[in-house]
Amino acid sequence: MDTKHIRNFSIIAHIDHGKSTIADRIIENTGGLSKREMKEQVLDSLDVERKHGITVKAQTVRIEYTHNNEKYYLNMIDTPGHVDFGYEVSRSLSACEGCLLVVDATQGVEAQTIANAYLAIEHNLEIIPVINKIDLPSADIEKTKHEIEDAIGIDTSSALKVSAKQNIGIDTILEAIVKRIPYPKGNDTARLKALVVDSWYDNYRGVVFAVRIFEGSLKRGDKIKIMSNGKVFEVEELGVYTPKQKIIEKLDVGSVGYVIANVKNIKDALIGDTITLENNPSEEAFEGFKKPKPFVYAGIYPTDTDKYEDLKEALGKLQLNDASLTIEPEKSDSLGFGFRCGFLGVLSMNITKERIEDEFNLDVVATSPSVVYRIEKTNSEVIDIYNPSLLPEPQKISGIYEPFVIVEIITPSEFVGNILRLLQDKRGNQKNMTYISQDRVLIKYSIPLSEVITDFYDKLKSLSKGYASFDYNFEGFKKSDLTKLVVMINSKEVDSFSMIVPKEKAYRMARDVLKTLKKYIPKQLFEVRLQAKINGKIIAKEQIGALRKDVLAKCYGGDITRKRKLLEKQKKGKKRMKQIGSVAVSKEAFIKLIEANNS
Amino acid sequence: MGESVYFYIHIPYCYKKCPYCSFVSYEKKLSTVSDYFKALQNEISSFETDKTVETIYFGGGTPSLVNVEQIDKIINLIYKKFKVIKLPEITIETNPVDAKYKFLKSIKSIGINRISLGVQSFIDRKLRTLGRIHNAKISSESIKNALNVGFDNISVDLIYGLKETPSEIEYEINSANQFDIRHISTYMLSVEKKTAFYEMVKNGKIEISKEDEVADAYIYIAELLKNRGFEHYEISNFAKKDFESRHNNAYWLGYDYRGFGVSASSFVNGERFSNTDAIEDYIKLIKNKKSTIKHRENLSNLKSMKESFVLLMRLAKGVDINLFNKKYKTDVERVYKDELEHFIKLGFIKKENGKISLNGEQSMVVSNSILSDFV
Numbered sequence: 023m024d025t026k027h028i029r030n031f032s033i034i035a036h037i038d039h040g041k042s043t044i045a046d047r048i049i050e051n052t053g054g055l056s057k058r059e060m061k062e063q064v065l066d067s068l069d070v071e072r073k074h075g076i077t078v079k080a081q082t083v084r085i086e087y088t089h090n091n092e093k094y095y096l097n098m099i100d101t102p103g104h105v106d107f108g109y110e111v112s113r114s115l116s117a118c119e120g121c122l123l124v125v126d127a128t129q130g131v132e133a134q135t136i137a138n139a140y141l142a143i144e145h146n147l148e149i150i151p152v153i154n155k156i157d158l159p160s161a162d163i164e165k166t167k168h169e170i171e172d173a174i175g176i177d178t179s180s181a182l183k184v185s186a187k188q189n190i191g192i193d194t195i196l197e198a199i200v201k202r203i204p205y206p207k208g209n210d211t212a213r214l215k216a217l218v219v220d221s222w223y224d225n226y227r228g229v230v231f232a233v234r235i236f237e238g239s240l241k242r243g244d245k246i247k248i249m250s251n252g253k254v255f256e257v258e259e260l261g262v263y264t265p266k267q268k269i270i271e272k273l274d275v276g277s278v279g280y281v282i283a284n285v286k287n288i289k290d291a292l293i294g295d296t297i298t299l300e301n302n303p304s305e306e307a308f309e310g311f312k313k314p315k316p317f318v319y320a321g322i323y324p325t326d327t328d329k330y331e332d333l334k335e336a337l338g339k340l341q342l343n344d345a346s347l348t349i350e351p352e353k354s355d356s357l358g359f360g361f362r363c364g365f366l367g368v369l370s371m372n373i374t375k376e377r378i379e380d381e382f383n384l385d386v387v388a389t390s391p392s393v394v395y396r397i398e399k400t401n402s403e404v405i406d407i408y409n410p411s412l413l414p415e416p417q418k419i420s421g422i423y424e425p426f427v428i429v430e431i432i433t434p435s436e437f438v439g440n441i442l443r444l445l446q447d448k449r450g451n452q453k454n455m456t457y458i459s460q461d462r463v464l465i466k467y468s469i470p471l472s473e474v475i476t477d478f479y480d481k482l483k484s485l486s487k488g489y490a491s492f493d494y495n496f497e498g499f500k501k502s503d504l505t506k507l508v509v510m511i512n513s514k515e516v517d518s519f520s521m522i523v524p525k526e527k528a529y530r531m532a533r534d535v536l537k538t539l540k541k542y543i544p545k546q547l548f549e550v551r552l553q554a555k556i557n558g559k560i561i562a563k564e565q566i567g568a569l570r571k572d573v574l575a576k577c578y579g580g581d582i583t584r585k586r587k588l589l590e591k592q593k594k595g596k597k598r599m600k601q602i603g604s605v606a607v608s609k610e611a612f613i614k615l616i617e618a619n620n621s
Numbered sequence: 622m623g624e625s626v627y628f629y630i631h632i633p634y635c636y637k638k639c640p641y642c643s644f645v646s647y648e649k650k651l652s653t654v655s656d657y658f659k660a661l662q663n664e665i666s667s668f669e670t671d672k673t674v675e676t677i678y679f680g681g682g683t684p685s686l687v688n689v690e691q692i693d694k695i696i697n698l699i700y701k702k703f704k705v706i707k708l709p710e711i712t713i714e715t716n717p718v719d720a721k722y723k724f725l726k727s728i729k730s731i732g733i734n735r736i737s738l739g740v741q742s743f744i745d746r747k748l749r750t751l752g753r754i755h756n757a758k759i760s761s762e763s764i765k766n767a768l769n770v771g772f773d774n775i776s777v778d779l780i781y782g783l784k785e786t787p788s789e790i791e792y793e794i795n796s797a798n799q800f801d802i803r804h805i806s807t808y809m810l811s812v813e814k815k816t817a818f819y820e821m822v823k824n825g826k827i828e829i830s831k832e833d834e835v836a837d838a839y840i841y842i843a844e845l846l847k848n849r850g851f852e853h854y855e856i857s858n859f860a861k862k863d864f865e866s867r868h869n870n871a872y873w874l875g876y877d878y879r880g881f882g883v884s885a886s887s888f889v890n891g892e893r894f895s896n897t898d899a900i901e902d903y904i905k906l907i908k909n910k911k912s913t914i915k916h917r918e919n920l921s922n923l924k925s926m927k928e929s930f931v932l933l934m935r936l937a938k939g940v941d942i943n944l945f946n947k948k949y950k951t952d953v954e955r956v957y958k959d960e961l962e963h964f965i966k967l968g969f970i971k972k973e974n975g976k977i978s979l980n981g982e983q984s985m986v987v988s989n990s991i992l993s994d995f996v
């Protein structure tokens with residue numbers, strides 16, 4: 023197929039504005055799947071995606087579309103909307119010439135709308151604004167248009183008005199894709215230059231790459247060369263998803279598809295690599311993508327300490343398909359052997375944890391997430407620490423630096439006061455504040471990342487009745503006045519509960535942390551004392567009285583089975599706990615250490 | 622032990638359903654009594670064993686509410702069909718209102734030699750809250766009558782958990798102990814879902830003891846009874862020397878027992894099973910010569926060993942390490958190494974004279990939390 027009949031586009035939007043549902047309708051209307059085969063958000067194939075109703079991984083589908091009696095191949099990439107997955111969006115955009123910028127007409131422009139739109143502008147894409155959910159009574163098309171113009175600065179005179187739910191306006195989308203998005207440039211006979219936009223590990227086939235062919239073409243049997251390391255592989259299979267997997271003989275210039283080439287190690291061809299032909303190589307490679315840097319770190323430990331190797335294997339497998347996940351073995355006094363893992367954000371951390379539990383059937387404990395701290399020691403050495411319990415002795419520290427981010431918040435103006443107070447409380451510094459429409463405001467603040475990853479999102483949502491949205495970008499390390507908060511259970515320090523906190527908030531946080539712990543530590547057969555200290559000084563205490571009685575119900579007519587089942591149930595409950603010394607602690611305690619206390 | 626079997630017969634009728642009761646008993650189904658007894662006889666007749674019957678226990682419900690002849694027929698049937706030991710323990714649970722001279726006389730004449738009186742309390746306030754149909758005076762009289770008729774093996778049920786003061790507890794124990802009774806079962810009031818009580822407690826209509834109060838009550842009761850010559854031989858049971866309930870011990874010691882009647886549980890040749898919970902189904906199934914068993918359970922060796930350990934631990938004398946190891950071809954101290962270490966260190970389990978047991982009332986009162994580590 024010549025490139026004039028190919029279009030490559032992504033669907034981008036703020037979370038939940040309807041990207042995956044639009045993708046559904048496009049697939050359905052062009053006959054990619056029959057009605058019987060359709061289900062909601064059909065491209066969200068991971069269990070976690072279906073469970074949470076969100077997209078985590080970008081998915082590519084080739085749509086066949088006939089317009090004016092000419093057949094087109096439209097390569098569509100559905101992307102995630104959540105702030106944690108911006109990297110995924112950015113990669114998808116580099117395979118495209120255009121995108122649909124979807125905006126929910128009942129919500130208007132939100133933080134990730136802006137963030138993703140800017141990514142599209144950076145990539146020089148043709149942006150087609152799509153106003154979705156016009157079926158809803160609260161849809162305000164005009165206001166949404168104005169916000170798009172004011173906040174992003176793109177023309178909305180030809181914005182499309184659709185309802186993905188009710189299949190209204192989908193045809194206008196298809197037509198606009200063909201008419202407005204430029205066809206891919208590139209020469210079929212030039213030397214092959216293909217960009218790896220995604221790669222994942224398939225248990226049966228080895229590594230599968232999603233590629234975008236920018237120059238030349240690729241056939242089965244071709245010997246390909248990975249430009250970063252010179253390794254050569256033979257192409258075994260080429261194909262596209264329609265969304266059913268469909269094997270094809272050749273990937274033409276301008277198109278997007280997958281490649282299987284007997285690559286066993288995913289590190290041999292990382293996302294962002296350039297693929298060319300061995301016998302007629304391209305001269306230069308693409309710049310590639312910056313490796314995504316984890317923002318938050320947490321310890322992940324098997325609840326059953328015997329399962330360390332299983333956890334290692336599970337994390338290894340997940341890492342194959344998640345370039346952003348970092349894994350370092352570590353040991354904790356309280357939790358035994360486990361891993362310090364780096365994630366793009368708290369959502370991706372939770373998702374990773376869930377996948378370990380669901381897909382690998384392992385029970386794990388995750389510690390409370392923390393950021394990287396940069397420590398300047400008195401001997402002028404500088405170290406980064408990923409685990410708060412490893413903070414050096416105070417007398418060896420000359421300064422602690424922590425990562426700051428720029429947050430961008432969009433909120434109805436009535437909540438601005440609340441939100442500014444929250445940002446102040448979170449140690450933020452105002453950068454900018456503008457109205458994007460009469461009653462909606464864009465606030466920019468510089469704030470420590472550690473404040474964002476705890477309960478910031480929950481508080482923002484509750485202070486704005488759910489209306490505010492936010493996005494953040496790394497700003498840099500800044501010096502802060504921080505100290506280590508140590509938690510003790512029955513006088514023993516619990517390293518996995520240590521955290522680094524701003525001095526000004528230490529007392530309050532110590533009290534909150536112990537209150538939270540108290541909630542997650544059930545009564546034991548003995549009294550449990552909780553203490554929090556900074557610099558060797560106890561600053562908060564709590565106590566959990568000993569369990570006094572069980573129900574000694576009548577064992578009636580020899581119903582031993584019932585009796586035993588009760589005990590077994592109780593035992594199961596205990597198994598879900600983590601034993602710290604002789605104290606059983608509910609696993610939630612670790613991760614919810616810094617809970618949204620309504621302080 | 623291999624040669625013995627213990628019989629339980631369930632009589633699922635009551636005068637009036639007590640608001641806290643979650644047992645299988647019905648107040649408005651008396652019309653089914655004669656059919657039920659026919660079915661019971663059928664079930665008993667169709668059970669085959671060459672083991673010797675050690676005990677017969679009529680439990681409920683309220684077995685004292687049915688005609689004594691019905692009970693008599695059952696006992697006769699058992700004697701006719703099975704080998705019965707020379708001095709069996711034959712118990713009937715009796716509601717204090719039924720414990721009148723004439724009734725007691727006739728049950729004694731049919732061979733019943735142990736009577737378990739559902740006294741529950743000697744305090745009117747408690748009996749009223751519990752919705753019992755008798756009062757404190759009847760509680761005392763029922764014991765007096767049983768003694769007068771000549772029963773020497775009387776057990777009394779007492780319930781606690783209704784905000785008793787220490788002097789009220791003392792009053793309960795002294796009221797029972799003024800009579801020459803041999804056995805006391807104590808029950809912690811447990812508020813089960815799906816009972817009328819549950820709602821009343823939830824709505825604050827009834828106040829029940831708090832965790833600490835119940836624990837203190839339990840420990841205090843044990844202390845008082847021990848001072849009065851009772852042995853605390855099982856978590857909820859106290860007895861004078863030689864008057865432990867042979868029937869109940871069979872449950873803990875893992876002997877074969879066979880329960881007849883609706884919802885009754887059995888343990889025969891290593892298999893646990895129990896009958897359907899619904900009277901009508903039970904009667905109908907028997908009529909149609911179908912099995913009444915609703916649940917069956919065959920435990921693996923390991924599981925039944927663990928179950929046996931947990932059951933034995935309910936007894937004050939606990940687990941005899943040598944006997945246990947021989948019976949289960951195991952090394953119990955190795956199987957439970959971590960658990961035993963943990964609880965011995967905390968002082969909840971003791972190992973003494975080759976026996977492992979719960980360490981006194983402080984430990985019995987939290988026995989579920991301990992024993993759940995052993996199942």
Ligand SMILES: Nc1nc2c(ncn2[C@@H]2O[C@H](COP(=O)(O)OP(=O)(O)OP(=O)(O)O)[C@@H](O)[C@H]2O)c(=O)[nH]1
Pocket residue numbers: 035036037038039040041042043044063075076077078101102103104154155156157158184185186187188
């Ligand atoms: N009423 C109405 N609801 C819609 C429409 N489009 C999508 N929705 C609903 O909005 C919710 C979110 O839709 P998705 O398609 O999962 O949104 P998304 O943008 O893919 O979300 P992420 O992938 O998590 O960023 C779902 O409950 C959809 O059913 C529409 O046109 N009208």
Ligand code: SF4
Pocket residue numbers: 634635636637638639642643644646681682683
């Ligand atoms: S008398 Fe006993 S079995 Fe009958 S309802 Fe009352 S507590 Fe339940």
Ligand SMILES: [Mg+2]
Pocket residue numbers: 041042043063076077101102103
């Ligand atoms: Mg989606």
